[in-house]
Amino acid sequence: MSEFDYATLRVERPRDGVVLITLARPQRMNAITFEMFDELHDVCGRLLRDREARVVVVTGEGRGFCAGLDLDDAVTLPDMSPHEMMLGQQYWAGAFVNFHELPQPVIAAVNGAAAGGGLGLALAADIRLASPAARFNAAFVKIGLSAGDVGVSWSLPRVVGLGHAAEIMLSGRFVDAAEAATIGLVNRVVPAESLLQESFELASQIASNTPFGVTLTKRVLNANVDAGSLSQAVEVENRGQTLATRGDDFREALAAFREKRPATFTAR
Structure with a gap:
């Protein structure tokens, strides 16, 4: 169906x-x-x-x-x-x-x-x-x-x-x-x-990866395939990483990795 x-x-x-x-x-x-x-x-x-x-x-x-x-x-x-x-x-x-x-x-x-x-x-x-x-x-x-x-x-x-x-x-x-x-x-x-x-x-x-991390990865790939230089590409990457560390899922991913357990993501 x-x-x-x-x-x-x-x-x-x-x-x-x-x-x-x-x-x-x-x-x-x-x-x-x-x-x-x-x-x-x-x-x-x-x-x-x-x-x-x-x-x-x-x-x-x-x-x-x-x-x-x-x-x-x-x-x-x-x-x-x-x-x-x-x-x-x-x-x-x-x-x-x-x-x-x-x-x-x-x-x-x-x-x-x-x-x-x-x-x-x-x-x-x-x-x-x-x-x-x-x-x-x-x-x-x-x-x-x-x-x-x-x-x-x-x-x-x-x-x-x-x-x-x-x-x-x-x-x-x-x-x-x-x-x-x-x-x-x-x-x-x-x-x-x-x-x-x-x-x-x-x-x-x-x-199984963080929703925001996957979305950012797809966006940075699509943006940087045509980047004019390495420095331009890194600039886009830096902004994405800064945003990713602000969410709860980043903390949960780190904790799950350290505790050797599956992570539970909330996409926040």
Whole structure:
């Protein structure tokens, strides 16, 4: 059962602090529709306000992770005016920006093909685990569009480097799971039958740390990947550490470490 009444997504809580979002259009390899964009915006808004959600896992139902924009919706794009298309593009890409900017860490459990927007969604996550069936491509360039879409031109070079990103985006070729692990596109490849279990285990490890510490860590990573210098990066880190030491959870973490017991955090 989905926690919310969505047509294209299923939202569940498989463990304390862990939210699982499943793209639920298996008959279309979980291709994105305009309705799914609406629902992605909505679920991100809910997660932004959800104090119980510590880590988010996103995956696809069935054989695919996400096949990109559904071609039944894509055929309407040429009939839009330039203004309509620009406003739509901003809205659609904004769903991926929202995912990337969630306060919770996001793990993509890539169970199959991640093409076009599916690649963009996987890259919007902080961590990517893949099954051996996972495949990735910048499909946009294969259908007459630029491969720069939904943030891929920003995120892919940061994950795999400019050279690999150029080849993937200009050719549109598929990258299989083994190559994806070699170039750093995914953190690791795990057996298909244990993909979600390992994603949940990793999510639980993250959720065992202080809520504020995890949020600060995600923010400092995203901020400092583009820092102009070491001193600028350290300045951001220093402010985060100063804030973290003001909360009750820091005292509790120290006490639990000294007493060799699990910590109990209040997110205060």
